[in-house]
Amino acid sequence: MIxxxxxxxxxxxxxxxxxxxxxxxxxxxxxxxxxxAKQAVxxxxxxxxxxxESDRDPSLIAVLRHVYWQQRGISSRALAEAARMHVNExxxxxxxxxxxxxxxxxxxxxxxxxxxxKPSRRHAGPPLCPDCEAQKREANSRESAxxxxxxxxxxxxxxxxxxxDWHAATALVLAYPPLSLRVQPGSAHDLQDGIWLAWExxxxxxDRLIAAVAAGDDLFECPAKETQLLVETALRMAGWxxxxxxxLLDPITSESAHxxxxxxxxxxxxxxEAARQRAAQLFPDASETGADGS
Ligand SMILES: [Zn+2]
Numbered sequence: 001m002i003x004x005x006x007x008x009x010x011x012x013x014x015x016x017x018x019x020x021x022x023x024x025x026x027x028x029x030x031x032x033x034x035x036x037a038k039q040a041v042x043x044x045x046x047x048x049x050x051x052x053e054s055d056r057d058p059s060l061i062a063v064l065r066h067v068y069w070q071q072r073g074i075s076s077r078a079l080a081e082a083a084r085m086h087v088n089e090x091x092x093x094x095x096x097x098x099x100x101x102x103x104x105x106x107x108x109x110x111x112x113x114x115x116x117x118k119p120s121r122r123h124a125g126p127p128l129c130p131d132c133e134a135q136k137r138e139a140n141s142r143e144s145a146x147x148x149x150x151x152x153x154x155x156x157x158x159x160x161x162x163x164x165d166w167h168a169a170t171a172l173v174l175a176y177p178p179l180s181l182r183v184q185p186g187s188a189h190d191l192q193d194g195i196w197l198a199w200e201x202x203x204x205x206x207d208r209l210i211a212a213v214a215a216g217d218d219l220f221e222c223p224a225k226e227t228q229l230l231v232e233t234a235l236r237m238a239g240w241x242x243x244x245x246x247x248l249l250d251p252i253t254s255e256s257a258h259x260x261x262x263x264x265x266x267x268x269x270x271x272x273e274a275a276r277q278r279a280a281q282l283f284p285d286a287s288e289t290g291a292d293g294s
Contacts, residue, residue, distance in 0.1 A: 045082040065094040103129035155225035157275030173202035198233040
C-alpha cells in the first residue's frame with residue numbers, strides 16, 4: 001500500500017507496476033532463451049570443430065562464414081573460441097564478404113574483410129578497390145617524385161658570374177653579422193627571418209669563392225638557391241648604410257651595389273629559367289606522360 005494515495009489512483013499504479021514486472025520477467029526469460037540459443041549455435045560449431053580433421057574443414061568454414069557474416073548477435077570472439085581459432089585466423093579462413101559498395105573508379109564490388117570494415121577513403125576521396133587504390137597511390141608518388149626532382153634540379157642550377165661580383169655580394173652580407181642586428185642566434189626572429197642562415201650562406205659561398213680565385217678562376221659558379229638568398233640579403237644590407245656600403249665595395253669595384261646585385265640576379269633568373277625547361281624534359285609530370293607511365 002502506497003501511503004497518501006486515493007484507492008482508484010493506487011489501483012492504476014499497481015496495475016502499471018505489475019505490467020512492468022511481468023515485462024521484466026518476460027525480457028529476462030527471452031534473454032535467457034537468447035543466451036541458450038546462442039550457446040547452442042556455439043556448441044554446434046565446437047562439435048563441428050571436434051569432428052573436423054583440421055580448422056580448414058570446408059563444412060566448418062562454411063558454418064563459420066555464415067554465422068560471422070549473417071549472425072551479428074554472436075560475437076566474433078565467442079565464435080572463434082568455439083572453433084578453437086584466433087579471431088584473425090578465423091577471418092583469414094572464412095574470407096571477405098560483399099559490402100554492397102562499388103569502387104568509384106572501376107565499379108568492382110568492394111569486399112568487407114571484417115564486421116567493422118569501412119571503405120578506404122584516402123584523402124577524403126571516394127571509396128576505391130585495392131587495385132585502384134594502389135594505382136592512385138603509385139601515380140601520386142610518381143607525380144610528387146617528379147615534382148621534387150624538378151625542384152632540386154632548379155635549386156641546384158649553376159649561376160655563373162665574374163668572381164668580382166660574388167666577392168662584392170658576400171662582402172656586403174658578411175659586413176653585417178647578425179649580432180649587430182640584435183638578433184639572437186636560434187631565436188624565433190632568427191628562425192623566422194633566417195638571418196643567421198643568410199649570413200652562413202654568404203660565408204660558405206665566400207669560402208668556396210676564395211678557393212676558386214686562388215685556383216685562378218675569373219668566373220665563379222654558385223647554385224641558384226644559394227644565389228637567391230645571397231642576393232636578397234645583400235640588397236637589404238646595401239640599402240641600410242650607403243656610405244658604409246660604398247666603403248665596403250670600393251676595394252672591389254666602383255660599380256653601385258644595386259647595379260651589381262641586379263646583374264647577379266639576372267644571371268640567376270636566366271639560369272633558373274633554363275633549368276626549369278630542362279627539368280620539365282628530364283622529370284615530366286606523370287599526368288603528361290599518360291597513366292601507363294609511357
Ligand atoms: Zn577499382
